[in-house]
Amino acid sequence: MIAPPPSGPVPYARDFAHRLLTDMLRIRRMEEKSAELYGAGKIRGFLHLYIGEEAVAVGALHALQAEDNLVTTYREHGHALVRGMSMDVILAEMYGKREGCSLGRGGSMHLFDKRTRLFGGNAIVAGGLPVAAGLALADKIQKTSRITACFFGDGAVAEGAFHESMNLAALWQLPVLFCCENNLYAMGTALENSESQTDLCAKAASYRMPTIKVDGMDVVAVHEATRQAQARVRAGEGPLFIEYQTYRFRAHSMFDAELYRSKAEVEEWKTRGPVHTFTARLKQEGKLSEEEFLALDAQVNTEVAAAVAFAEAGTWEPVEHMLADVYTPAGSQP
Amino acid sequence: MSDNTNNRRISYRAALHDGLREALQQDPRVFLLGEDVGRYGGTYAVSRGLLDEFGPERIRDTPLSELAFVGIGIGAALGGMRPIVEVMTVNFSLLALDQIINTAAIYHHMSGGQFSVPLVIRMSTGAGRQVAAQHSNSFEGWYAHIPGIKILAPATIEDARYILAAALADPDPVLLFEHAALYNVEGELPANETVDIKSAKVRRKGTDVTLITYGGSLPKALQAAEAMAQDNISAEVLDLRVLRPLDTEAIVASVRKCHRAVVIDEGWRSGSLSAEVMARIMEQAFFDLDAPVARVCAEEVPIPYARHLEEAALPQPEKIVAAVKALLGERA
Numbered sequence: 001m002i003a004p005p006p007s008g009p010v011p012y013a014r015d016f017a018h019r020l021l022t023d024m025l026r027i028r029r030m031e032e033k034s035a036e037l038y039g040a041g042k043i044r045g046f047l048h049l050y051i052g053e054e055a056v057a058v059g060a061l062h063a064l065q066a067e068d069n070l071v072t073t074y075r076e077h078g079h080a081l082v083r084g085m086s087m088d089v090i091l092a093e094m095y096g097k098r099e100g101c102s103l104g105r106g107g108s109m110h111l112f113d114k115r116t117r118l119f120g121g122n123a124i125v126a127g128g129l130p131v132a133a134g135l136a137l138a139d140k141i142q143k144t145s146r147i148t149a150c151f152f153g154d155g156a157v158a159e160g161a162f163h164e165s166m167n168l169a170a171l172w173q174l175p176v177l178f179c180c181e182n183n184l185y186a187m188g189t190a191l192e193n194s195e196s197q198t199d200l201c202a203k204a205a206s207y208r209m210p211t212i213k214v215d216g217m218d219v220v221a222v223h224e225a226t227r228q229a230q231a232r233v234r235a236g237e238g239p240l241f242i243e244y245q246t247y248r249f250r251a252h253s254m255f256d257a258e259l260y261r262s263k264a265e266v267e268e269w270k271t272r273g274p275v276h277t278f279t280a281r282l283k284q285e286g287k288l289s290e291e292e293f294l295a296l297d298a299q300v301n302t303e304v305a306a307a308v309a310f311a312e313a314g315t316w317e318p319v320e321h322m323l324a325d326v327y328t329p330a331g332s333q334p
Numbered sequence: 335m336s337d338n339t340n341n342r343r344i345s346y347r348a349a350l351h352d353g354l355r356e357a358l359q360q361d362p363r364v365f366l367l368g369e370d371v372g373r374y375g376g377t378y379a380v381s382r383g384l385l386d387e388f389g390p391e392r393i394r395d396t397p398l399s400e401l402a403f404v405g406i407g408i409g410a411a412l413g414g415m416r417p418i419v420e421v422m423t424v425n426f427s428l429l430a431l432d433q434i435i436n437t438a439a440i441y442h443h444m445s446g447g448q449f450s451v452p453l454v455i456r457m458s459t460g461a462g463r464q465v466a467a468q469h470s471n472s473f474e475g476w477y478a479h480i481p482g483i484k485i486l487a488p489a490t491i492e493d494a495r496y497i498l499a500a501a502l503a504d505p506d507p508v509l510l511f512e513h514a515a516l517y518n519v520e521g522e523l524p525a526n527e528t529v530d531i532k533s534a535k536v537r538r539k540g541t542d543v544t545l546i547t548y549g550g551s552l553p554k555a556l557q558a559a560e561a562m563a564q565d566n567i568s569a570e571v572l573d574l575r576v577l578r579p580l581d582t583e584a585i586v587a588s589v590r591k592c593h594r595a596v597v598i599d600e601g602w603r604s605g606s607l608s609a610e611v612m613a614r615i616m617e618q619a620f621f622d623l624d625a626p627v628a629r630v631c632a633e634e635v636p637i638p639y640a641r642h643l644e645e646a647a648l649p650q651p652e653k654i655v656a657a658v659k660a661l662l663g664e665r666a
Contacts, residue, residue: 069413102446112445119412120445124436130402131437134409134417141365141391141415148409161432164402171397325447326481328505332450 003214003225009285010220017287018296020062020219024054024275025300027078030087031250033304034077034094034108038254042311043094046123047108048075052249055274056181057082059222060149060244063230067117069139069148071132074109074123075181075248079151084116087303088310097314104317125186126152126159129178133165136174136239147175147233155186157200163207166241170207173238177230178204180243181216187252188260204241216244217272249273341524347517349494350380354418357498358388361416364502367394367403368420368456377422378458378517404430404455408438408507411453416502421457424473424511438507439482450505454498459487460550460600461648462515467636470644472600474511474549475607478578484508485577486531489552491521493529493575500531511577513550534581536588540570543658544588546611547598548574551649555598558654567658577607585611586619593624596657598649603631625661630654 010017031049038047050057057078064070072079080090085101093100094108102112102121110121119135122128132150139146156162157180169176180200184191191198201211210232214225222244229240247269251258258266282288344352357364365388366381372395375382385393396403400421407419421427427434434455441451461470478485484506488497494512501508508531537552538559545555552573559569572588574580589595595615599608608629615627630649638644 100446102444102448105446106444110444112448114445114448119409119449120441122437124432127405127432127437130405130433131409131412133402134406134411135413136409137406138410138413138415141410142413161401161405164397164399165405167397168399168402168406325443327484328442328447328450332505 001212003212003221006220006224010281010287014287017282018292020058020223021275021278021282021288022296022300023058023062023082024219024278025297026087026303027054027057027081028275029300029304030077030081030090030307033308034091035250035254037094037308043108044096045107045109046074046253047094048253049248049250050075050078052269052273053181053183053216053246054078055219055222055278056216056244056246059219060179060226063223063226064149065146067144067146069132069135069146070116070118071128071135071148072118072121072151073125073128073153074121075153076111076121076151077108080111080113080118083113083118085111085113085118087307091307091311092314095311095314096316097311098317099310099314126156126161128152129156129161129165132176133169133174136169136176137172140172140174145234147177147230149177149179149230151179151181153186154180154182154184154191154200156180157203158186158194166204166207166209169239170209173236175233175236176239177233178239178241180241181246182243183246183248185252185260188256190260200243201241209239209241210237211241211243213243213245216246217274217277219274219278341522343520344491344523345517346491346494346519347378347380349491349523350498350512351382353495353498354381355384355387357418357502358384358392361502363414363416364418365392365394365415366418366420367396367407369396369398369422371395371420376420378512378514381420400426400429401433405433405437407453407455408433408441408451411451412449417453418502419453419455421455423469423514424457424459425468425471427455427457427473434483434507434509435480439480442506443482451507452505453507454501454510455507456510456512458514459511460513460515461632461637461644462550464639464641464644466639470637472632474509474577475599475601477509478580478607478610480578482506483578484531485511487511487513487549487575487577489513489516489549489573489575490537491523492527495523496527496529497531500529504531511549515550516553519553531576532581534572534574534576534584536570537573538569538571540568540592542568542592543570543594543596543661544592545569545571545596545598545654546574546585546588547571548577549600551598551600554649554651555654558651558658561651561655562658567662569658580610580614582614582618585614589615589619590622593622594661595623595627596654596661597627597629598654599629599631600649601632602634603629604634606631628657628661630657
């Protein structure tokens with residue numbers, strides 16, 4: 001089904017509406033700062049920014065329960081942040097510092113957090129789908145009420161892992177919410193240049209899985225659709241595929257000259273930017289004043305500055321520790 | 335040694351079956367998944383009867399989706415279960431290589447030690463049954479290249495029976511390679527044996543030469559040692575059992591005693607496990623050697639179907655004897 005655009009005013013109390021806006025701003029400002037830090041040589045390797053797609057992570061993750069599992073991709077800073085990893089720890093990981101979530105061993109693409117059940121940060125496209133299905137199988141066997149949310153991009157639908165996992169999740173009726181962030185490009189290859197069937201929901205439906213297609217630029221639409229979806233999965237209806245139609249405003253990574261799309265296309269999508277449209281909507285409805293917005297933004301900027309300071313002050317894992325954790329130390333039980 | 339009166343004669347297949355059954359009985363977190371493990375009874379009949387005993391939740395037939403069901407094993411392990419994934423053969427495990435190497439092997443380290451993947455993956459390996467090049471590979475040495483996983487190659491009845499318990503007790507991903515030519519081999523099963531997954535084991539004591547091998551080549555090495563005994567050549571046979579991490583200490587100890595070594599490996603020669611074993615001997619026991627280390631490997635060819643060609647392509651007792659005699663020179 002295609003989720004109808006929610007009509008009428010934002011259906012949330014002021015606090016929650018502000019929470020959604022604040023989280024989108026937190027991602028936006030953290031990502032802008034990350035790009036700057038990349039330019040300054042503080043962050044290295046690959047850096048994939050989420051700017052433009054904030055409504056998806058924020059709307060979707062606020063619809064999950066704390067005990068749920070989360071599996072995501074290499075464009076996951078936003079997911080980790082909304083899930084509850086501190087910006088300090090995220091930036092420290094991007095710096096490669098020991099104070100990062102993974103001691104600096106994973107970097108930008110591999111954020112892991114046992115406390116919030118964030119199982120990475122997988123940089124193999126579609127690599128997280130089988131793992132998500134397995135986590136869900138464990139929950140089904142153990143009869144928990146937990147579900148697993150698995151994020152991936154439109155590029156993943158070309159991989160065999162996508163199809164094998166969709167089939168098995170549907171066959172075994174596993175509690176997985178497949179969250180497809182369709183930003184129209186797999187790196188630089190447009191969906192119509194790589195798929196015979198560009199309707200991604202049709203692919204999922206072929207596995208007899210219910211599907212929802214939603215405007216991923218609208219945080220309210222995302223939240224409402226995901227709320228419904230997670231309730232169905234949690235109720236034991238089996239897996240569900242949700243397609244968030246979104247767009248990344250920045251390059252794929254910091255090495256992308258963006259030869260494959262026009263500036264006009266990017267500008268067109270920017271008019272639908274999730275942060276400014278939601279801000280305008282709240283203001284129009286009298287749920288946000290300019291003073292409140294400035295205060296929120298200032299608070300977010302303070303958080304970003306503190307995170308940079310934390311990462312800067314971080315330390316390097318001693319080289320002699322490098323071989324630790326290739327195997328689980330004797331005596332510790334996973 | 336255990337009490338001989340308690341020993342019983344069973345096949346390698348039955349030993350694996352009994353180990354699997356015991357694991358399912360002892361730990362409710364353990365379940366088996368893979369192609370044809372349930373209704374069919376397992377391609378090599380290792381899991382026959384287990385579906386009736388444990389039900390379809392714990393003996394789970396999968397579609398032909400190696401990549402997904404190995405990944406599902408990883409996820410289930412992360413989620414608190416103790417899955418055993420059966421991949422029909424090592425050849426098909428290549429379809430799951432991404433999940434094994436890019437996910438299972440790196441998870442603990444790359445998460446900064448936050449997550450472990452207590453997963454066991456069983457698969458058949460090896461040649462010798464005239465099933466041609468797509469069903470006869472020996473990639474366990476290749477897997478042994480990868481940090482983060484452990485590689486086991488049970489070659490005896492007692493290892494087949496008891497190694498699974500040790501693998502399941504391990505907190506990290508363990509790959510268990512069952513040589514397809516061994517399933518029908520019968521032998522005495524010592525009662526109440528346990529095996530570790532750290533050490534190589536001397537299967538025959540000797541003084542003139544060490545035959546270093548594992549898996550399906552172990553019976554061939556033992557046969558060669560027996561034949562050479564009649565020529566007054568005393569061969570020690572060291573079963574590596576654990577291909578990663580390698581028990582270098584046991585290798586070096588035996589070479590120091592015998593001063594000559596032949597490595598027998600069903601993998602292809604170039605870049606093989608045999609090469610790694612030889613390199614370690616060079617690094618740590620070079621001055622104990624009376625002759626260059628030799629090896630008997632599979633010929634570098636896709637394993638052919640025709641019996642005479644397949645036999646010629648694989649390590650055989652005669653080739654091992656010839657390699658030893660060449661090392662001993664005029665003494666032999």
